[in-house]
Amino acid sequence: MARSEKSFRLEVADRLHSAAIHLLRHARKRDVVAGQGPARLSALSVLVFGGPMALGQLAAAEQVKAPTMSRIVAGLKRSGLAKIEADAKDARRIRVTATAKGKRLLQQARVRRIRLLAETLSGLREAELDTLLRAAELMERAVRQASGRE
Amino acid sequence: MARSEKSFRLEVADRLHSAAIHLLRHARKRDVVAGQGPARLSALSVLVFGGPMALGQLAAAEQVKAPTMSRIVAGLKRSGLAKIEADAKDARRIRVTATAKGKRLLQQARVRRIRLLAETLSGLREAELDTLLRAAELMERAVRQASGRE
DNA sequence: TTGATTACTTAGCAGTGCTAACGAATTATA
DNA sequence: TATAATTCGTTAGCACTGCTAAGTAATCAA
Numbered sequence: 001m002a003r004s005e006k007s008f009r010l011e012v013a014d015r016l017h018s019a020a021i022h023l024l025r026h027a028r029k030r031d032v033v034a035g036q037g038p039a040r041l042s043a044l045s046v047l048v049f050g051g052p053m054a055l056g057q058l059a060a061a062e063q064v065k066a067p068t069m070s071r072i073v074a075g076l077k078r079s080g081l082a083k084i085e086a087d088a089k090d091a092r093r094i095r096v097t098a099t100a101k102g103k104r105l106l107q108q109a110r111v112r113r114i115r116l117l118a119e120t121l122s123g124l125r126e127a128e129l130d131t132l133l134r135a136a137e138l139m140e141r142a143v144r145q146a147s148g149r150e
Numbered sequence: 151m152a153r154s155e156k157s158f159r160l161e162v163a164d165r166l167h168s169a170a171i172h173l174l175r176h177a178r179k180r181d182v183v184a185g186q187g188p189a190r191l192s193a194l195s196v197l198v199f200g201g202p203m204a205l206g207q208l209a210a211a212e213q214v215k216a217p218t219m220s221r222i223v224a225g226l227k228r229s230g231l232a233k234i235e236a237d238a239k240d241a242r243r244i245r246v247t248a249t250a251k252g253k254r255l256l257q258q259a260r261v262r263r264i265r266l267l268a269e270t271l272s273g274l275r276e277a278e279l280d281t282l283l284r285a286a287e288l289m290e291r292a293v294r295q296a297s298g299r300e
Numbered sequence: 301t302t303g304a305t306t307a308c309t310t311a312g313c314a315g316t317g318c319t320a321a322c323g324a325a326t327t328a329t330a
Numbered sequence: 331t332a333t334a335a336t337t338c339g340t341t342a343g344c345a346c347t348g349c350t351a352a353g354t355a356a357t358c359a360a
Contacts, residue, residue, distance in 0.1 A: 019290050119296065122296075241355080
């Protein structure tokens with residue numbers, strides 16, 4: 001059967017969507033161990049690897065609205081995982097920074113989560129892992145490009 | 151740097167986890183169009199493609215606890231997307247069935263969501279889409295195997 | 301028959317997403 | 331300079347989704 005460029009993309013989108021949901025749902029239980037929800041861990045990750053930034057930047061990076069990020073940051077602060085300072089140039093802005101405790105917790109949570117996801121992948125051969133790695137890169141690229149288009 | 155079998159799997163798990171989160175977060179806004187949250191749509195999908203089933207089965211299929219599924223089903227019922235009947239054999243059980251309206255809505259929501267995810271993938275070449283499709287299959291397989299192991 | 305198990309519901313907590321509305325600070329303009 | 335428009339973040343309030351604990355009803359086992 002001849003497959004058109006377009007319908008093939010729809011098929012890929014469909015299958016990928018489903019697979020991503022199932023994969024994450026399977027890995028999700030694990031986040032609980034850190035005592036922090038996935039949104040907080042993800043935001044903390046951005047802070048740790050991207051350095052201190054304003055709330056708005058963080059919200060954009062996480063593709064979330066400002067009020068949502070405001071609450072996430074409040075939670076991180078309450079847990080001592082991030083701290084908030086005033087911006088020297090612009091008093092409207094805040095500067096969100098991961099604390100040492102935040103960095104530590106992130107590494108631990110990350111290790112646990114990733115290790116358990118790796119278990120899920122334990123039945124795959126190395127060549128198949130290569131495919132997944134390339135796929136992960138493609139997904140990130142596609143999202144970046146699409147975000148730019150919006 | 152020589153990569154060991156093990157650390158490579160950890161790296162793949164890490165990148166894949168991150169990519170899946172970002173991809174779904176990017177596609178998520180779309181579900182809103184249907185006026186139903188992702189958990190309801192996903193459960194409805196199981197009902198439509200898997201046929202009527204008991205609440206416990208549905209919860210297991212969605213990897214969710216019974217109380218959570220109880221509420222999801224209540225929501226579907228309230229919206230007229232699913233109906234609940236008594237089980238003939240066992241009065242403790244309920245039989246959850248997708249209504250015609252539920253099937254219709256699911257198809258529409260699915261088409262919308264998939265079409266918009268396909269847009270996200272529009273910058274990729276056909277060979278890259280092939281990679282994603284293979285990756286989706288691998289993810290599903292890995293999750294199935296891991297679920298069996300648990 | 302009585303006790304244990306199973307299926308589902310209810311209640312209550314926490315996290316995460318949104319929009320609307322607000323105050324404070326900054327920038328642009330008359 | 332004074333005023334208006336914009337930007338940044340917060341608060342309030344809604345909805346959805348996940349959990350555990352506890353309760354009810356039905357079934358199964360001893």
